Amino acid sequence: MLQDTLQKLLGIYGPTGREGQVVSALRGMLEKNVDSMRVDTMGNLIVEKKGKPGGKTVLFSAHMDHIGLVVADVEETGYLRVTNVGGVSVDNMRARHVTFGNGVEGVVMCQPVRDETAGIRHLFVDIGAKDRAEALSMVSLGDVCVYAPDCIPLGKYRLASPAMDDRCACALLAELLLSKTETENTIVGVFSVQEEVGLRGAAAAAYQVDPDVGVGLDVTAWGDSPEVKLPSVRLGEGAAVKFMDNSMVATPSVRDALIAAAERAGVPYQREVLPFGGTDGGAIQHARAGIPAGTLSIPCRYVHSACEVIDMRDMESALAILREYVKEPILA
Amino acid sequence: MDLKTLCELNGASGDEGAVRRAILDAARPLCDSVRIDRMGNVIAFQKGRKGDRRLLFSAHMDEIGFIILDATEDGLLQFRPVGDIDSRQAVSKYVLVGEKRIPGVIGALAIHLQSDEQYGHVLDYDGLYIDIGAKNRDDALADCPKGSYAYFDSGYEEFGDGFAVSKALDSRTGCCTMLRMMEKQYDADVTYAFTAQKQVGMRGSSGAAFDAQADDAIVLDCAPAADIRGVDKALKACEAGMGIAVSFMDRASIANAGLYKELMDLAQALGIPHQARRDTAGLSDAASYQRTKGGMRTCVLSVPCRYMHGPSSVIKLSDVQAQYALADAFADARKPLHK
Numbered sequence A: 001m002l003q004d005t006l007q008k009l010l011g012i013y014g015p016t017g018r019e020g021q022v023v024s025a026l027r028g029m030l031e032k033n034v035d036s037m038r039v040d041t042m043g044n045l046i047v048e049k050k051g052k053p054g055g056k057t058v059l060f061s062a063h064m065d066h067i068g069l070v071v072a073d074v075e076e077t078g079y080l081r082v083t084n085v086g087g088v089s090v091d092n093m094r095a096r097h098v099t100f101g102n103g104v105e106g107v108v109m110c111q112p113v114r115d116e117t118a119g120i121r122h123l124f125v126d127i128g129a130k131d132r133a134e135a136l137s138m139v140s141l142g143d144v145c146v147y148a149p150d151c152i153p154l155g156k157y158r159l160a161s162p163a164m165d166d167r168c169a170c171a172l173l174a175e176l177l178l179s180k181t182e183t184e185n186t187i188v189g190v191f192s193v194q195e196e197v198g199l200r201g202a203a204a205a206a207y208q209v210d211p212d213v214g215v216g217l218d219v220t221a222w223g224d225s226p227e228v229k230l231p232s233v234r235l236g237e238g239a240a241v242k243f244m245d246n247s248m249v250a251t252p253s254v255r256d257a258l259i260a261a262a263e264r265a266g267v268p269y270q271r272e273v274l275p276f277g278g279t280d281g282g283a284i285q286h287a288r289a290g291i292p293a294g295t296l297s298i299p300c301r302y303v304h305s306a307c308e309v310i311d312m313r314d315m316e317s318a319l320a321i322l323r324e325y326v327k328e329p330i331l332a
Numbered sequence B: 001m002d003l004k005t006l007c008e009l010n011g012a013s014g015d016e017g018a019v020r021r022a023i024l025d026a027a028r029p030l031c032d033s034v035r036i037d038r039m040g041n042v043i044a045f046q047k048g049r050k051g052d053r054r055l056l057f058s059a060h061m062d063e064i065g066f067i068i069l070d071a072t073e074d075g076l077l078q079f080r081p082v083g084d085i086d087s088r089q090a091v092s093k094y095v096l097v098g099e100k101r102i103p104g105v106i107g108a109l110a111i112h113l114q115s116d117e118q119y120g121h122v123l124d125y126d127g128l129y130i131d132i133g134a135k136n137r138d139d140a141l142a143d144c145p146k147g148s149y150a151y152f153d154s155g156y157e158e159f160g161d162g163f164a165v166s167k168a169l170d171s172r173t174g175c176c177t178m179l180r181m182m183e184k185q186y187d188a189d190v191t192y193a194f195t196a197q198k199q200v201g202m203r204g205s206s207g208a209a210f211d212a213q214a215d216d217a218i219v220l221d222c223a224p225a226a227d228i229r230g231v232d233k234a235l236k237a238c239e240a241g242m243g244i245a246v247s248f249m250d251r252a253s254i255a256n257a258g259l260y261k262e263l264m265d266l267a268q269a270l271g272i273p274h275q276a277r278r279d280t281a282g283l284s285d286a287a288s289y290q291r292t293k294g295g296m297r298t299c300v301l302s303v304p305c306r307y308m309h310g311p312s313s314v315i316k317l318s319d320v321q322a323q324y325a326l327a328d329a330f331a332d333a334r335k336p337l338h339k
Helices: A002-010 A020-030 A132-138 A164-178 A200-209 A252-265 A280-285 A312-325 B003-008 B017-030 B137-143 B169-181 B203-211 B257-270 B286-291 B317-332
Strands: A036-039 A045-049 A057-063 A068-074 A080-085 A096-100 A105-110 A123-126 A144-147 A152-154 A158-161 A186-192 A213-220 A239-244 A269-273 A293-299 A308-311 B033-036 B042-046 B054-060 B065-071 B076-082 B094-097 B102-107 B129-131 B149-152 B156-159 B163-166 B189-195 B216-224 B244-246 B274-276 B297-305 B313-316
Touching: A002 A020, A002 A158, A002 A164, A002 A312, A020 A036, A020 A045, A020 A164, A020 A186, A045 A200, A057 A164, A057 A200, A057 A280, A068 A123, A068 A132, A158 A164, A164 A186, A164 A213, A164 A293, A164 A308, A164 A312, A186 A200, A200 A280, A200 B286, A213 A239, A213 A252, A213 A280, A239 A252, A239 A312, A252 A269, A252 A293, A252 A312, A280 A293, A293 A308, A293 A312, A308 A312, B003 B017, B003 B156, B003 B163, B003 B169, B017 B033, B017 B042, B017 B169, B017 B189, B054 B169, B054 B203, B054 B317, B065 B137, B076 B149, B163 B169, B169 B189, B169 B216, B169 B297, B169 B313, B169 B317, B189 B203, B203 B286, B216 B286, B216 B317, B244 B257, B244 B317, B257 B274, B257 B297, B257 B317, B286 B297, B297 B313, B297 B317, B313 B317
Parallel strands: A057 A186, A057 A213, A213 A293, A239 A269, B054 B189, B054 B216, B216 B297, B244 B274
Antiparallel strands: A036 A045, A045 A186, A068 A080, A068 A144, A080 A123, A096 A105, A096 A144, A105 A123, A152 A158, A158 A308, A239 A293, B033 B042, B042 B189, B065 B076, B065 B149, B076 B129, B094 B102, B094 B149, B102 B129, B156 B163, B163 B313, B244 B297
16 A cells, blocks of 8 residues: 555665665566566666557656765764765754665764854764774765654654655555556656756656656645745645746646646645756656656655655545546646 | 877867867877767777777866956956866966967956955956956957957976876876777777867767767766865865775766776776775766766766866876776776676
């Protein structure tokens, strides 16, 4: 089920550029239910469920990677010096438990800072090593750590966890591929890499797949916590159909097909105008000579923190919309 | 072709002609095909003995420089950098302007005449000019019309314990390495891309990548070294003389993790001096190769370079040798160590 799939995916290590473990997990989940599966040069997992002749090819992209810190150097005293991979905020990262791909654990701290704002260069990771040599026997330069898995329920419908951005959409796409969909259209699921550093994986994937239409699946920011008003998207009020962000203006015929699907499915949805940010949808839209594209978003609070919160009712709404949407992915 | 000859040529982004001609002449006798593409990249191809792998090596031809915008009524040239140059590195430097290589100097108010406030303020390009000793505006623009390029007049010198100083080491070192590689033939098919306009945003390589027929792209570049006074041991980024710097990521691309490991292991196994590049600042042409069309595996091999993007960048020549040794070993490898 959707929540089980999500919780499985949330526990897997997979920062930007190091998504291999997520690929393995998804391969295991999907292999019996799809027609083909491959990993491309960049590391994107590209999965296909064939439709019938005459059907359209619809690409969905959900990114596997999440933000982290890369080990840039090690102090003689064994502390790791790091720099960001993706949009890391010092405030969110401070005093956090992190984990590496090989299971090494650490805590992130910030050195005392005078007369300036703390930056990434002031952070360090303590992995319990007594000196540089011991630290380098545990991790290598270039290794990336992420917030340690920690998924907790909040109230009746909500979950807080690191990596909700974008494993919740990976779960959604996996469930879509696992479910029976009554459509003549071919569904291509792209589990993309390196979204957090600039939509890099999806761009290469869209070129290879060359679909008739593409849809990004991602979280979007929230407008319902103290002193936060934009975007005007609220948790629990349904999946959000994107109109615009910094990476794209959604193609109207795709955007409206998503809205029509929500209405046919009879589930709540919201309209989203995000005054910043970008998703794989943007990279798909600009691929080749241009591909009609849109984005369906899951509202998510505290994005890029270790406690990104979503509402499972929005996930259910999104899945219902996608099941309808694949029948008519672009309005005539 | 030696590094001195390559570095003494002038070739800022968009003005790579002299470098291009020299590279064409050197590459033609050594390669099966050499062509100039529409972005001004030189693309040389050497068929392999077996053709079992398709490799691409890439280095940018262009350097940082200046471009003339206009002249003041009293004949001083107004200019802007082409590529990023710290204006503090520009003040009081000799330059050569335009096709006639007119000598000039980048001027600013002498210390005697500065107020305390002026002294504490960094001059930006609005406050600097190039003085070519012209009588007036017409005189200045006659020799150095708008759109002329200007270059630091700092040549190339070797000094000290195997170091070299020049304006254009970034990345004529990479060009030099590729010209040396061409003297051999490998089992693999090898494309050598000498790219244009890297310093203004990796523009040449995006065209080169679109046409390229290769599986792996190795980019040969320079990386800023911080092995200088006042920098903590753990913040040195990379160090001149400590070997070729292999990048796990920079601001525009993440190395393929398998390829990075392959190169590090190869250097280790063969005793080639190498270091992980311990910093992710800066951009490289790898961004283009990594994700144009369906993408390639990429990694960057950089020569550590002190005082980069100025008139007097410094490298250690043994690091260029290490760059050649590792690139050559990778091209020569009978089979990849990891897959």
